[in-house]
Amino acid sequence: MARLMAFDFGTKRLGIAVTDPLQIIATGLMTIHPKDAPSFLKDYLSKEEVTHFIVGEPKQMDSSPSESTRHVEAFINMLKKQFPQIKIERIDERFTSKMASHSIAQCGLKKSDREKKGLVDTVSAVIILQTYLDKRSFGF
Template sequence: MRLMAFDYGTKRIGIAVTDPMQIIATALTTVHPDEVWKFLEDYLRIEVVEKFVVGKPLQMDGTDSESAIHVLGFVRRLKKTYPTIEIAEVDERFTSKMASAVIAQSGKKKNKRQEKGIVDTISATLILQTYMETKAF
């Protein structure tokens, strides 16, 4: 069974998944928030997901950021739509900056590095990796 992570944004949602053995986190796609429910319906028809991992936007002092209200609404709908799938939240501070650094180190041309969708999927992958690392202890 896979884990699936979300880097939720009001314009795009980055999505990452693990392999069925939950060893490797991989960027999957970026979807518009209006399309995420159809995407999940289609994906879950084919794959089994054990847990959703959602990036929680926090400020430097650990309190919720302004965008946290949107993530909360997304999490509520996930719980309502998929009540049998557990949900974990992970601090997502710095994931966008880390994702940009990963893209820069990959050698992609600058305009490719600036594509927000790539940043979002890599951010989702970093959120998933963070969860997997903390779960291992």
């Protein structure tokens, strides 16, 4: 089987997570600058097969689009244009950063490590991917 890849998009950082080839476990891959995404993905996809991109969809509490939605839409359009063979799914990303920060705090890392924003973005991407895996396994 091929991997799934998830993104927590931000204008300054892009958190990336992937599954194992059996699509069982979500693992943080890295955080990069969004402008580096096309070249990073071309390189990664030359080595690994990915069938789906899972993109965190920013929403307000009332489920309306957030201010960052336009940036995420531009990112999704880039993915569609440059990687048309890969299916794109969206997952509600409300609270993922808060859940990521809480998870990191529970790991017992030093405060300086817990405050690294790139780590929060990578863990957020893992949460987005795990949410997708859970929904898929329950038939949603």
